[in-house]
Amino acid sequence: MTIRTKLTLMTSGLVCAVVLAVAAAVTAAQRSAIEDQSRRRLQGLTDGVARLAQESIVNRDRLMLFSYLMHLQKEHAEFAFAAVSSPEHTSTIGADRPGLIYWTTDVAVRRPIKYTISTISDTHDSLSVSTAGVSLSVAGSAQVTVEEGRRPDALALKLGFDAAVLEAEIAKALDPLTRRTAAIAGAFMFLGWLGALSLSKLLTTPLSALATAVSAVKSGDLDVVVAAGGSDELGLLAKHFNSMTAHLKVLTQFREDLLHTLTHELNTPLGGLKGYLELWNEGKIPAEGPQRDEVLQTMTAAVLRMENSLGNALGLFRTGSRTGVRAPKRSVWLHDLLSEACSLFAPEAAAKKISFVLPPEDQRAYVHADPELLRQIVANLVSNAVKYTPEQGHIRLSLEGGENDVRLRVADDGCGIAAEDLPHLFTKFYRAGPDADRRRVKGTGLGLNIAMKSALALGGTITVASEPGRGSTFTVTLPKFAPQPEAA
Ligand SMILES: Nc1ncnc2c1ncn2[C@@H]1O[C@H](COP(=O)(O)OP(=O)(O)OP(=O)(O)O)[C@@H](O)[C@H]1O
Ligand SMILES: [Mg+2]
Structure with missing residues (x-):
């Protein structure tokens, strides 16, 4: 389950x-309000019955009470049963059955008691009689007789209300409110879900974007950039991610360049060495004499060049420095460099009957620079x-x-280069000319790129x-004193 789903579900x-x-x-508050209302209605109803019962006692009119009860039963569905009991007998309306809620009360009316006071003596001073009929005080000599009036009338009322009908009435009153509450709750839940989503x-x-970007990096795409808008933790993470990929890209590019350069720079002298070894094998190099010494010298220089290239590349890998452990600058006689390059490619040139024309010996131009970089330039151009x-050409x-x-x-007076290719010649992996030519002459399109980088350094x-079919001229312009290489 994705974090998004989990978060949506939880929220x-x-x-x-x-x-x-x-x-x-x-809903509970609404129910309690409706129950209160129902209780008050029943209270009103029973109060009315009690009042009427009292009146019926006073007027000695039971019929009135009964007709009222029957009217109530007709009007109120919940009013199911009534029993009116006097000391003499009990009358009922409706059926007493299970499921009723009862309300009972006794209604009594006291009639005034009739007192008859007969004075037998005229010598009374004061006489007081309480209408409650219980206390009587007489001062002086008097004879009093008390005649008790009628006993008070009383009725016992028992009303039965149908619990199911009452509950149904409450439910009926509650129903629209419950519906409205449910609708509002539903709307809030929907809004909540939308909010959670x-x-x-x-x-x-941002997390998904990061995950996609990480998987892109995993599959080798270092150009991926994630939007790093916010200043929160996710925004910070995105910024770190972007700077990490930028750094990785630079590092990967650097290592790739290094590997390409190393491979190329090992291959160039290796080609020369191979040519000499073939000549040696074919017995075209004398066992002794100055020619043999010259060949040995060229081969030794080629091996030294390879060793230097390897050492330099390993140093770059180890330190991670962009400039690496460069050989110390020194004055390099360019004439010597040109002769060395011509010697290295002499077997290849000889195989094609190409002749080299070197500058006059007395042209002693020099530069104060890293000899390895100079060798890279010259070797690539001569190669x-x-x-x-x-065949039969001249360099x-x-x-x-x-x-x-x-x-x-x-x-050279070789094949030359088309005008449209000239602007791209120094681009990495660019190879000019028709496909057939490119297939025939082996190469990677790196030599001029490396030479240009060295010249710039x-x-x-x-x-x-260059002119197609007439040849090409490459001109290297160098300051006599090379600047310090830039720090990594
Ligand atoms: N002297 C030249 N005459 C004609 N075309 C040239 C010459 N030098 C370079 N080129 C063209 O420029 C292209 C780029 O040269 P570059 O040295 O970079 O690569 P390459 O020689 O093809 O391969 P490599 O990486 O082995 O040097 C070549 O493919 C070739 O078409
Ligand atoms: Mg080349």
Whole structure:
């Protein structure tokens, strides 16, 4: 069950309980008011009967009482039974049966007592008689006789009311009120449910968005961003989540770049090494002499380059630094760098009968920079020139030293690059030319991207001029003194 469902159920359950409790209290109060009203009505009715009973005693008219009782029985359904008892006999109206609620009373009327006072002596001083007929005081000598009047008349009344009819009347009076209360309670419960639904939606929507975003991150989508509007805990969580994915994205991108660069940078010298090993295998390299020494030197330089690339990449992985453990800057003679690159790709160039034209020995331009970055630039440009120049082609390398910067050119008379491809050449994984060419010449589209990054890190840049079918010229412009790399 989702949190939203649980929250909706809990909140609406709570609202329902409160509304039902209030509705029950209101219904109980209404019932008690109606019962009170019914009691008062019965009280009025019985009071009337008692009054009439008294009158009937006074007027010695029982018929009046009976006709009144019969009238009441006709008018009031709940009035089921009446018994009027005098000392002599009992008269009843209706049937005495189970299920009746009884009301009883005795009604009596005292008639004045008649006193007869006969004076036998005239010598009385005072005489007082109480009408209650019990006290009599006589002063002086007198003889008094008291004649008692008639005894008081009395009637015992017993009225029976049908409990079921009374209950039905109460229920009937209560029914519309109960209906109204139920309707109001229902409306409140519905509103409560709506409120619970929107409350749970309000609380769980950011959670659901976060859950979706987390699952997107799990499947590798680091571009996911969650809305972080509020300043509450959920808003804070969303903000932390966004900054976490942004950080992860940078880290992942960095590691990806590193891996690509490393693979590429290991592959470039490896290609040269492979070429030399093949020549060695074919016996095309003499066992002794200066040519063998030169080949060994080139191979050793290639292996050292690979070792440096690996060491640098491992350092970057370990420290997490974006600049890594770079080799210390030093003055690098660009001519030496160009010769080293040409030597590395010499077997490949020789296989295609491509000739290298190096700048004159006396062109001693130098830069003060990280030699590894410089090697990356030159190796990628020379590698491309060899790759994209057909057999019998020429690759011209030139240097131009200014006061503050140097220009290094790698020009070939190869296939050239279409104008529409030029703006994208330095984009990662971009490969120019028709599909067939791309399939024929192996590559990943990373070399120029790496070369440009290295040039930028050294404070320089690379530009390209090309004409399809006529060749391309890549120009690297570098300051003589490379700036400090930016901190991570
Ligand atoms: N000298 C050149 N002559 C013609 N086209 C070139 C030359 N240098 C680069 N290109 C074009 O630019 C594209 C990008 O070059 P880049 O070096 O980045 O990748 P790549 O050589 O295809 O692969 P790799 O990652 O192995 O270097 C190449 O695919 C190629 O079409
Ligand atoms: Mg390349």
